Amino acid sequence: MTARTSAVPSPVAVVTGASGGIGAATARRLAAEGYRVVLAARREERVEAVAREIRGAGHQAEAYVLDVTDRAAVEEFAGRVPTLHVLVNNAGGALGADPVASGDPDDWRRMYETNVIGTLNVTQALLPALTASGDGTVVVVSSTAGHGTYEGGGGYVAAKHGEHVLAETLRLEIVGTPVRVVEIAPGMVKTDEFALTRFRGDAEKAAKVYAGVAEPLTADDVADTIGWAVTRPAHVNIDLLVVRPRAQASNTKVHRDL
Ligand code: 8X3
Numbered sequence: 145m146t147a148r149t150s151a152v153p154s155p156v157a158v159v160t161g162a163s164g165g166i167g168a169a170t171a172r173r174l175a176a177e178g179y180r181v182v183l184a185a186r187r188e189e190r191v192e193a194v195a196r197e198i199r200g201a202g203h204q205a206e207a208y209v210l211d212v213t214d215r216a217a218v219e220e221f222a223g224r225v226p227t228l229h230v231l232v233n234n235a236g237g238a239l240g241a242d243p244v245a246s247g248d249p250d251d252w253r254r255m256y257e258t259n260v261i262g263t264l265n266v267t268q269a270l271l272p273a274l275t276a277s278g279d280g281t282v283v284v285v286s287s288t289a290g291h292g293t294y295e296g297g298g299g300y301v302a303a304k305h306g307e308h309v310l311a312e313t314l315r316l317e318i319v320g321t322p323v324r325v326v327e328i329a330p331g332m333v334k335t336d337e338f339a340l341t342r343f344r345g346d347a348e349k350a351a352k353v354y355a356g357v358a359e360p361l362t363a364d365d366v367a368d369t370i371g372w373a374v375t376r377p378a379h380v381n382i383d384l385l386v387v388r389p390r391a392q393a394s395n396t397k398v399h400r401d402l
């Protein structure tokens with residue numbers, strides 16, 4: 145997308161979970177593509193800092209504090225975004241890597257709430273604005289965990305399968321409207337927080353996820369695929385992109401130099 149003059153309003157993109165990792169990288173990328181980006185995340189200082197950094201680079205960015213599981217807050221947020229072209233549902237994450245036999249139901253519930261209900265809340269609230277734009281895109285950042293299971297994946301795999309189903313079903317239901325639904329399913333991505341959160345702050349366990357893997361994906365790699373998908377011509381719907389590092393052939397087949 146080329147730079148726009150002030151006479152032509154920039155298209156608008158909302159990115160959830162934009163205070164770090166894939167969300168922040170996607171906000172930066174879409175801003176560089178010419179979008180006015182609206183960053184939503186729970187952590188005020190961090191999301192403000194990312195928005196400030198994007199503005200410092202000469203782009204348009206605003207930050208909002210938002211918990212995507214809070215439906216009333218999401219509805220209020222949607223009221224502040226009357227015009228919208230791209231919604232990137234990125235908020236979510238993993239909690240625990242316990243076997244089904246001993247996993248904590250509260251972890252399973254929280255993962256379903258953030259990954260599935262959070263995406264549902266935000267998509268429902270913003271779909272009217274996306275439709276009204278005449279050319280809207282919903283992006284669902286799921287995971288390879290939404291397309292196959294692995295031992296210890298448990299509640300995360302279940303939630304990500306749910307998110308995948310949400311994307312597939314929505315695409316069927318809104319065909320004929322000017323909104324496309326794109327699912328991006330990343331495999332192993334090394335970010336500051338994903339594995340650390342999953343292992344509740346245990347840095348040693350988190351580091352083992354990436355041990356010996358030459359080049360796990362970065363948040364920028366995923367942002368790059370999102371930026372590419374949403375900037376295709378409006379009639380082109382990238383249904384699903386599975387993105388893994390070269391060293392990862394499947395959820396359970398990873399090459400490690402150890
Ligand atoms: C992250 C990929 O393999 O940790 O969504 O489930 S994995």
